[in-house]
Structures are given as C-alpha cells and as structure tokens.
Amino acid sequence: MRHQIATLMRFELRDELRGGEVGLVVVPFAVVALLTIPMAVGIDTPLLERIGPGIYWSIIMLFGVLVTQRQSSATPPAARDMLRLAGVDPAARFAATTLATFLLLLAFEIGAGLATVALYSPTLDSWWPLVALLPLAAAGLAMIGTIAGNIVSGLETRTSLVALIVVPIAVPLLLGAAQATEGLRVGAGILRWVLLLAIVDVVLAVAGVLTARPLEESPR
Amino acid sequence: MKARPLDLAAIGTLLTAFVAGLVVPPDAVQGDLQRIMYVHVPSAWLAYLSFTVTLIGSVAYLRTRSLRWDRLAGASAEVGVVFTGLALATGMIWGKPVWGVWWTWDARLVLTAVMFFIYLGYLALRRSFDDPELRASRSAVLGVIAVLQIPIVHFSVTWWRGLHQPPTVLRPDNPQIDSPLLFALLMSVAAFTVLFAALVSRRSNLAAMQDAAGESESADPTAGAAITPPTVGGTS
Numbered sequence: 001m002r003h004q005i006a007t008l009m010r011f012e013l014r015d016e017l018r019g020g021e022v023g024l025v026v027v028p029f030a031v032v033a034l035l036t037i038p039m040a041v042g043i044d045t046p047l048l049e050r051i052g053p054g055i056y057w058s059i060i061m062l063f064g065v066l067v068t069q070r071q072s073s074a075t076p077p078a079a080r081d082m083l084r085l086a087g088v089d090p091a092a093r094f095a096a097t098t099l100a101t102f103l104l105l106l107a108f109e110i111g112a113g114l115a116t117v118a119l120y121s122p123t124l125d126s127w128w129p130l131v132a133l134l135p136l137a138a139a140g141l142a143m144i145g146t147i148a149g150n151i152v153s154g155l156e157t158r159t160s161l162v163a164l165i166v167v168p169i170a171v172p173l174l175l176g177a178a179q180a181t182e183g184l185r186v187g188a189g190i191l192r193w194v195l196l197l198a199i200v201d202v203v204l205a206v207a208g209v210l211t212a213r214p215l216e217e218s219p220r
Numbered sequence: 221m222k223a224r225p226l227d228l229a230a231i232g233t234l235l236t237a238f239v240a241g242l243v244v245p246p247d248a249v250q251g252d253l254q255r256i257m258y259v260h261v262p263s264a265w266l267a268y269l270s271f272t273v274t275l276i277g278s279v280a281y282l283r284t285r286s287l288r289w290d291r292l293a294g295a296s297a298e299v300g301v302v303f304t305g306l307a308l309a310t311g312m313i314w315g316k317p318v319w320g321v322w323w324t325w326d327a328r329l330v331l332t333a334v335m336f337f338i339y340l341g342y343l344a345l346r347r348s349f350d351d352p353e354l355r356a357s358r359s360a361v362l363g364v365i366a367v368l369q370i371p372i373v374h375f376s377v378t379w380w381r382g383l384h385q386p387p388t389v390l391r392p393d394n395p396q397i398d399s400p401l402l403f404a405l406l407m408s409v410a411a412f413t414v415l416f417a418a419l420v421s422r423r424s425n426l427a428a429m430q431d432a433a434g435e436s437e438s439a440d441p442t443a444g445a446a447i448t449p450p451t452v453g454g455t456s
Contacts, residue, residue, distance in 0.1 A: 152358075157344075168337040196379070200372055
C-alpha cells in the first residue's frame with residue numbers, strides 16, 4: 001500500500017511539475033488578488049496590517065480549491081480503470097492524491113504567505129505556531145478537495161461545481177486557521193482552534209478512506 | 221392528481237396552525253412581530269430534520285444500493301433547502317426591526333447559511349448526472365460527508381460568534397413562553413412536519429417516475445442505431 005501511494009503521488013507531482021499549473025497560474029493569480037484588495041478597501045496601513053492574516057486565509061481557501069482541482073489531479077476514466085484492474089486500492093489512490101495536493105497547497109500557502117507579509121506587514125506575537133497551522137489547514141483542504149474531485153469526476157461542470165461543494169464544507173478550516181492567526185496577532189490562546197483543525201483533519205481522513213471504495217465502484 | 225391521506229393531513233394541520241397562530245394573543249414585548257416565530261421556528265426545525273433524513277437515505281443507499289433510498293435523500297434535501305431558505309428569510313425579516321440589521325454574524329445564522337449552501341451544492345451535484353446509479357452513489361457520499369461536517373461547523377461558528385437568542389422552549393426547568401403561544405408554536409411545528417412528510421413522499425414518487433421515464437427513453441432506439449460497421453468474411 002505504501003509503495004502504491006508513493007508511486008501515484010510521485011506521478012501526480014511530476015505531472016504537475018511539467019504543467020506548472022499551480023506555480024505558474026494559481027500562485028500569481030492569488031498574489032494579484034492580494035494586490036487588488038487594498039485597492040478596494042483603501043490604503044489604510046494599520047487596517048491592512050490588521051486584516052491581512054484574515055485576507056490571507058480567505059485567499060488560501062478560495063484559491064486552494066483551484067490547487068485541489070488542478071489538471072494533474074484529474075485521473076481520466078481509462079487510467080482509473082487501469083489502476084482498478086491493476087489492483088490499486090481506492091484508499092491508496094485517495095491518500096496519494098491527498099498527499100500530492102497537500103504538498104502543493106503547503107507550497108502555495110508559503111508563497112502566498114510571503115506575498116502577504118510583503119504587502120500587508122502583519123505583526124504576530126509569535127510565528128512558530130504557523131509551522132503547525134499551515135500543514136493542518138493544507139491537509140484538511142487537500143482531503144476535502146480530493147473527495148470532492150472524486151465525486152465530480154467525469155462531469156463537464158466539474159470546476160464550477162467543486163467550488164460550491166468545497167468552500168462551504170471548508171468553513172471550519174477557515175475559521176480555525178484565521179482565528180488561530182488572529183490569536184497570534186493579539187496574543188490570545190490558540191489551542192482550541194488548533195484542536196478544531198486537527199479534529200476536522202481526522203474526520204476527513206476517516207471519511208475519505210471509507211468513501212474511497214464506494215466512489216471507485218460507482219458506474220462511470 | 222389524487223389527494224392522499226398524508227396530503228389531506230398536511231392541509232388540515234396547516235390550516236389549524238394558521239388559525240392558532242392568528243388567534244393567540246401577541247407577545248408582550250415584540251407584539252405581532254413575534255408571530256413570525258410560527259413560521260421561522262418550524263422552518264429551522266425542518267432544515268435539521270430534512271438533512272438528517274438525507275443522511276439516513278445516503279447511508280442506506282450505500283449499504284443497500286437501492287435507488288429508493290437515494291430518491292428519499294434527494295427529495296428530503298430539496299425540501300430542506302426550501303425550508304432552510306425560508307428560515308433564513310423569516311429570520312432576516314424578524315431581525316431588521318429587532319436587531320436593527322437584516323443580517324448579523326451570529327453563530328446560528330452563519331451555520332444555517334452554510335448548511336443552505338452545502339445542500340445547494342448537493343442539489344447541483346444531483347442535477348449534473350443523467351444516470352440514476354451514478355447520481356445515487358456520488359451524491360450519497362456527499363450527503364454523508366456534508367452531514368458529518370455540520371456538527372463541526374456548528375461548534376466552529378459557535379466559538380467564533382454567539383449572539384442568538386438562547387433556547388426558549390427547550391428548557392425543562394422553566395419554559396420562557398406563555399402557554400397559548402407555546403401551543404400555537406407546537407401546532408405549527410407539527411403542521412410543518414406533516415407537510416414535510418407529504419412533500420418528501422410526493423417528490424420521491426415524482427423522482428421514481430422521472431427515473432423510469434429516463435430508462436424508457438434510453439431503451440428507445442436512437443437515430444442511426446441500426447447502422448452497423450461493415451463485416452468482411454464474418455468478422456467486423
């Protein structure tokens with residue numbers, strides 16, 4: 001199983017490196033969004049410092065959907081059939097796509113985070129908790145995106161439909177990550193928000209593994 | 221269309237609840253504005269009930285693979301979205317004169333709005349499939365995951381914000397509502413519940429007919445179906 005996961009994940013990441021959809025399209029698009037928001041709300045530096053972290057997490061959630069639905073995560077029906085015939089466990093496919101998406105989302109979070117620091121100059125009491133926050137949020141979003149991607153696979157309306165499915169379900173992730181960062185900004189406790197993110201991740205991991213087979217077995 | 225006992229029961233209880241809601245005295249503080257509670261509270265109750273039925277239907281489909289359960293889940297979600305929208309709208313109409321704003325970032329309001337959009341996505345997904353089996357399996361998975369997320373959304377938004385009026389009726393020690401108003405409220409909850417059952421039953425039957433019509437359509441010969449590849453020496 002571990003070998004299957006590692007092979008499939010490498011395949012997806014290699015495909016993404018060749019296409020460069022996340023690095024060359026989604027990240028620049030997110031930076032453009034970070035640039036345009038001050039133009040809409042006004043150039044009030046203290047205000048931008050205060051709302052910068054919240055805007056960052058909104059951008060991560062909304063543009064993260066694009067990362068989860070990149071072309072390299074969409075397995076064509078023929079390839080799926082081949083993997084099924086080769087005896088690849090559906091849970092392994094779920095784990096591989098989730099891990100590949102997780103790594104890409106983490107890179108996306110770091111890239112957008114650097115842009116946020118440069119553009120909004122947020123001040124946090126402590127930066128090291130981000131080492132836990134960023135991966136927890138990325139893992140949750142990666143799992144929701146992978147499950148939703150499997151649900152809508154093969155549909156013509158895949159890209160638009162998946163956004164409507166993922167974003168409302170990802171609300172606890174947004175609240176957990178944004179409130180924890182706000183806690184870091186004002187020096188308040190963040191433990192409950194980190195726990196919330198961890199619980200969401202565990203629930204999604206269990207749901208993703210349990211629903212992998214029914215989705216795999218659904219007719220196409 | 222022939223009226224069934226469930227339809228007649230829904231009409232009867234709705235009329236009774238309507239009359240009860242009009243004849244009970246107005247609230248001492250809010251006046252007649254409080255009467256919106258007789259629509260708002262049952263609508264919110266149906267929102268939770270319908271999404272629970274959707275979960276039951278989705279799990280039952282995944283276990284049995286019977287389309288009957290999928291149709292129940294879909295019908296319940298459709299009715300649920302309508303009543304969730306009604307709960308939001310009536311809440312906003314009540315909120316403007318009482319809170320001074322149409323919308324406020326209260327935990328239960330946000331939760332209800334998130335639920336509304338989760339199930340709009342669920343219905344949009346269902347509409348995207350022509351094949352009933354494919355629709356059933358994919359939407360059952362989303363139905364389960366969506367409901368699993370609702371308690372988490374509930375806790376997260378409650379931690380985030382808490383402004384909504386605390387429970388008024390479900391206080392075992394001392395319900396903070398007069399008996400005539402409580403009677404009218406319970407009457408409307410019962411009426412809306414019967415209406416929900418009638419609507420879900422009707423919608424499930426309609427979905428069964430739609431599926432049957434789709435199957436018979438796909439069984440019909442299509443233009444060009446009679447044209448087959450040429451065969452040479454008995455092989456194609």
